[in-house]
Amino acid sequence: MRKSIATVSLSGSLSEKLTAVAAAGFDGVEIFENDLIAGPLSPEEVRARAADLGLSIDLYQPFRDAEAVPEEVFARTLRRAERKFAVMERLGADLLLVCSSVSPDAVDDDALAAEQLHRLAERAAGHGVRIAYEALAWGRHVDTYDHAWRIVEAADHPALGTCLDSFHILSRGSDPRGIESIPGEKIFFLQLADAPRIALDVLQWSRHYRCFPGQGDFDVASLVGHAVRAGYTGPLSLEVFNDVFRQGDAGRTAVDAMRSLRWLEESAGLTEPPAPVVPASFAFAELVTADTEPLRVLLQSLGFSRTGRHATKPVDLWQQGEARVLLSSAGAGRRDGATLAALGLETPDQKGAVLRAESLLAPVVPRRRAPGDAPLDAVAAPDGTELFFCCTEPESGTGWTADFAPGPAEAREPAGITRIDHVALPQPWHQFDEASLFYRSVLGLDPHESLDLPDPFGLLRSRAVSNPEGTLRIALNVAPGPGERDERPQHIALATDDIIATARRVREHGAGLLPIPDNYYDDLEARYDLAPNTLAALRESGILYDRDEYGEFHHCYTVTVGRVFFELVQRTGGYRGYGAQNALVRLAAQHTAERGRPSR
Template identity: 50%
Template sequence: MRTSIATVCLSGTLEEKLQAAATAGFDGVEIFEQDLIVSPNSPEATAALAAELGLSLDLYQPFRDFEGVEEEQFAANLARAEAKFQLMKRMGMTTILLCSNVATATIDDDEVVVDQLRRLGDLAERYGIDVAYEALAWGRFVSEYDRAWDLVKAVDHPRIGTCLDSFHMLSRGTDLSRIAEIPGEKIFFLQLADAPALSMDVLSWSRHHRVFPGEGSWDLTDFLARVAGTGYSGPVSLEVFNDSFRQADTQRTAVDGLRSLRWLEANVSAAREGNASSAHTGRDRVRLDLQPLPQVAQPRGIDYVELNTDNLGALTRQIHQLGFRFVGFHRTKPHVQLWRRGQARIVVTEPTGPENALIETSDKSTVAFAVSTPDADSTASKTYLRGIGFAVADADAAMERALLLSTTEVPREQAHDEKVLRGVFAPDGSEVFFGDGNGEDPQWTDEFGTVPDDRQSAIDHINLAQPAHHYDEAVLFYTSMLALTALPSQDVPSPSGLVRSQVMSSADGAVRMPLNVSPDHSPNALSRDAGSPAATYPEHVAIACDDIFTAATTAVARGLKFLAVPQNYYEDLAARFDLAPELLDRLREHNILYDRDDEGEFLHFYTSTIGSVFFEMVERRTGYRGFGAPNAPVRLAAQHRRNTES
């Protein structure tokens, strides 16, 4: 499948955009007119640069406000079109995008429009130019793709075809069944964009909130399968207007865009294998060369979480207070240790490996604590979530898929007799590793020693903070790499503004990862590219247990400082739920929060923050699948209070 991207998707100069598109691996680009106008380079120089980079110039766009006008205006429009055709000839370009008239159309008459498009086709023939007519969702008289196609069909000119744009079609909820009527050779261009589900005017939605395929709420697999079924064989291009994209790193956005197309391509390829595409068309005319990716199943669970810290004493003390047992130091990496609570595993890594003091815990296991132990809430600590290990059915296939989706492999030193673990960097700079999961202890744990632990405990979920500029990229990353599903997002109030939260989840709930972005992030606040310093906004690891009160009692006995919950919360809790007074007293005593829905109950408590990491202990009763969202403002306010007081 030939891939293309509109230069309007990217930040930077036209030259920087072309370089980024080529480096990412795109086959071609759409030249957005304004990018060319503001460039100091001549059209010929731009074309030469694209050729040097191996990029085809697939579309010149946009040409606006042409048809449905009085004859005097039409003559001026035709002269304007000829000037653009001459420019395109200088650049070796052969296709132009004609948007349906928005501003100057005064005649809503198909015969007039057909005649004017036909005369434009005659002019285009002289220059060897194809005109792709597109219905803008806010066009004055032509706003639906099927009407644009009816007009193109009536024009019956070899130089006049149509452009299909997923945004303009899906934003209006248009019936897509008529796509099957369009011969592939009359679709002169295809533009793709996804979008979040928003209630707003379609023009603002289009200009500011488009995202790459897989980062929004639309079924673009179905859309592309329908278009492929027509026999279309041209470029599959991205046209995304997004304020964040146009402020973000150019190269990174280009890679994200190509990843979205490769993921979508593989989805359509898989659908065709299941004979899904032919159901849309009644025939099989697919001419796109759709390349598959190695198939991966959703993860079976989380093998481990790795935390990097320069405050070993505070971190390991808190882990111990939560009931984890020290397994041991890595046999060849003395600065790495493993902790375990049932099937919940935490790998703790020190950047420098200072001297440690060994103490004996109440359960007779020997634990390493740093001699110098700053307070848990010390702002000097650089404790952060470094990586996550996922248990997958086929680690090799998962890794191969990840590399084909333009990720960067994490460099890892290992001895010849150690388990080979491979992983890639996530958009926030953390590490994602793939391990063969079969329900037993993973093989790599033998490198730390053996501590049997059959307690009913595991990692329940991991809450990750994401930089605002790369939030959508993170959604696509976990969707495309691990086949996780993005659940509907919600906004949670905090003292510093609304926090957007979206859960990435496997169907069975074995993997749950809320992704959060806060309005007080600066664009680079969370950058951890290739292991750089920690995130500045808290992230947390939630540990499941079968008895929250026993866990809390153990934690208190070991000196854990809970995140304090105000009395007002428990008074409100009593008003919302008919709880027994004894239960309410126990919740209050242990700073435990409570939620309930039709499926079950959820009890949880939080620790203080070390660096940018804190912990949550949870107990799910019966079928509760949420995360205690009504309690999130309480936790955020308590953390804000603690941070401002420290």
């Protein structure tokens, strides 16, 4: 289907928005009236600019407070409409969005609303314009799509149809199945937006928190399916009001929007792009730093052994069980301190994963390969982390580990670490929703509930994504706004089957674990009926505790090196979370450690 987007969804001038929309591959745009009014380009110039870029102008919007008003008020409405119709003729737009009235002049009279909309449509037809009537979720008397359709049906004018908006429908909890009873030719336009489920006034919810489909919690795909089954053949158009999007780069936002629509078409069964290749686990995590010594010491203290050196690059392979960490000094000059720069993802179909990524506008990262290097392809996540599609077959010698020749032994007694449990990647504040959609659409990972966690500096927003088996988990974290806290630490969580024994061995090997205040354990004793010896062991090792309906979670942390620290975790009984309720304690302890003050 054709793809369109409202200019209100992007930042910048109208000309800049049109350029970004065309570059992302859209077919058309909705012109938001404020963008035209505030810009220097005449309607004729906007029309020419859109045509030069290959864009149609699919909708002009919004026209407000038109129907069910006293006759003297409606006379002024018609005068206003005539001038808008003239602008639309100059602009080359033939469809006007009319929102259900919020005016105090409006009365609760469907017959009057239908009669006045008929008259408005008659005037519009004289200019070659059609009217798409939309129910605002906060409309004074008309606030549901089925109510709006009954008025359109009663008005009975060929130039009058309805506009369906997924936010207005789903935010009110309306059943979208009724869309299929509307004749397809009377659905003049379909506007799409997602949103997180939050308890908020619907107007403020709409104005500030809409997002692209796949980034929120609404089932937009099912709504699209109902519209298509009703016979709708117009464009899929995005209309998103979002404070973050309107401050970000328009080109990047437009690409994110196109990725959303492609994913949405697939989810609604309208297209069949290359299927997602869901990664099975982590093959490795790559740390990059100019000075590798602090991380080398920390890895040894965690019980890792250096098992190989890359044949052509300054990269060492450290391993313990199935947990592999690459320690690299390549390209460290462009980063501050130690950084988690790349993840290897165990991928059953590497070529298929590449095709999927490219179909969703995630191009493969160019790489220089020496003769004999494993043919690994990578894509860049929104925060710049490189994601490698890997196959680890150390015994066959055909996997990526074959690039690493045995080097000088640097072995330590293992500490009981078995694999990488999850990684946490802080996201730039304006790319959090983009990242959520990226991992969901490109990699086929399942998004979890979005959480707001207390932080010594305010709130930390977090959303995890994982494969269905829970063998690959990524936590995406972000502060609620821009500022100095954007550069939060990254961390790698390492699984163990006996965290108390692992923590003891790590301390014996010389690693400093993050001190946790005694106050935490006093509170833990009050909240949970833990055996005294268990509580004493947790207190001694600085281990935090959580439980859910599925099981228990124990975890503790190393000190931070550069931007990176390690977490040791033990899941028992199928625990599914990440110890979110302990986030404040960890963050406060890290803040204290950064300031060099004792936390006990």
